[in-house]
Amino acid sequence: MERKEDRGVAVITDTWLRKHRLIYTGATRHPFILAIRGGSVNISSFKRWLGQDFIFVRAFVPFLASVLLKAWKESDDSSDVDVILGGLAALNDEIAWFKKEASKWGVALDSVVPQKSNLDYCRFLESLMSSDVSYTEAVTAFWVIEAVYQESFAHCLEDGSKTPEELKETCQRWGNDGFGQYCCALKSIANRQLEKASDDMVAKAEANLLSVLEYEVDFWNMSHGGAV
Numbered sequence: 001m002e003r004k005e006d007r008g009v010a011v012i013t014d015t016w017l018r019k020h021r022l023i024y025t026g027a028t029r030h031p032f033i034l035a036i037r038g039g040s041v042n043i044s045s046f047k048r049w050l051g052q053d054f055i056f057v058r059a060f061v062p063f064l065a066s067v068l069l070k071a072w073k074e075s076d077d078s079s080d081v082d083v084i085l086g087g088l089a090a091l092n093d094e095i096a097w098f099k100k101e102a103s104k105w106g107v108a109l110d111s112v113v114p115q116k117s118n119l120d121y122c123r124f125l126e127s128l129m130s131s132d133v134s135y136t137e138a139v140t141a142f143w144v145i146e147a148v149y150q151e152s153f154a155h156c157l158e159d160g161s162k163t164p165e166e167l168k169e170t171c172q173r174w175g176n177d178g179f180g181q182y183c184c185a186l187k188s189i190a191n192r193q194l195e196k197a198s199d200d201m202v203a204k205a206e207a208n209l210l211s212v213l214e215y216e217v218d219f220w221n222m223s224h225g226g227a228v
């Protein structure tokens with residue numbers, strides 16, 4: 001089927017990404033990502049990110065479950081539930097992967113202390129789990145959260161990147177084509193929902209997009225912090 005983008009019709013999420021390009025680039029081309037891509041990343045920064053992200057991913061599970069519930073209740077398209085369920089299943093693998101990766105790098109996940117930026121981001125996720133938050137808002141935020149990781153890690157795998165061999169598996173996890181297609185599916189769902197949403201809801205979804213991008217930048221910034 002011909003997509004709206006192909007027909008030159010403005011798509012809400014694309015309009016937002018153009019409007020907020022600076023912060024979007026800040027989130028997807030962060031110095032931590034550029035250091036991975038350039039091969040100069042400090043391994044203690046990577047380990048710090050790994051430990052913090054494990055905590056985040058655990059908090060992401062109930063958030064995703066809440067989006068699934070909202071899709072089941074509010075979506076007109078039953079395939080949304082399938083897409084989100086696929087995301088939940090992938091998270092199960094992701095948690096197992098974090099445990100394996102942490103043991104490879106000698107990171108004791110049980111003793112990682114969540115940093116403030118992480119706690120703030122997890123609290124934001126929790127606020128989106130409220131039944132007062134619409135499916136449109138929740139699924140839009142969900143798409144942005146996934147898209148930032150997809151764009152960031154795919155950049156580390158592009159031609160010309162000098163990503164260290166031992167970090168390629170991490171980059172593949174979010175930078176692979178399958179994850180890219182999953183993000184496209186989430187983006188289409190978000191756009192479909194936004195097109196029929198009230199102005200007020202669209203404004204809230206845009207504010208959430210900005211919040212996610214700010215939280216993502218702060219999240220990457222944690223990798224600069226003190227020693228692991």
Ligand SMILES: Cc1ncc(CN)c(N)n1
Nearest residue numbers: 053056057145146149219
């Ligand atoms: C902070 C963060 N943002 C996004 C993702 C991708 N699920 C993640 N693992 N961590």
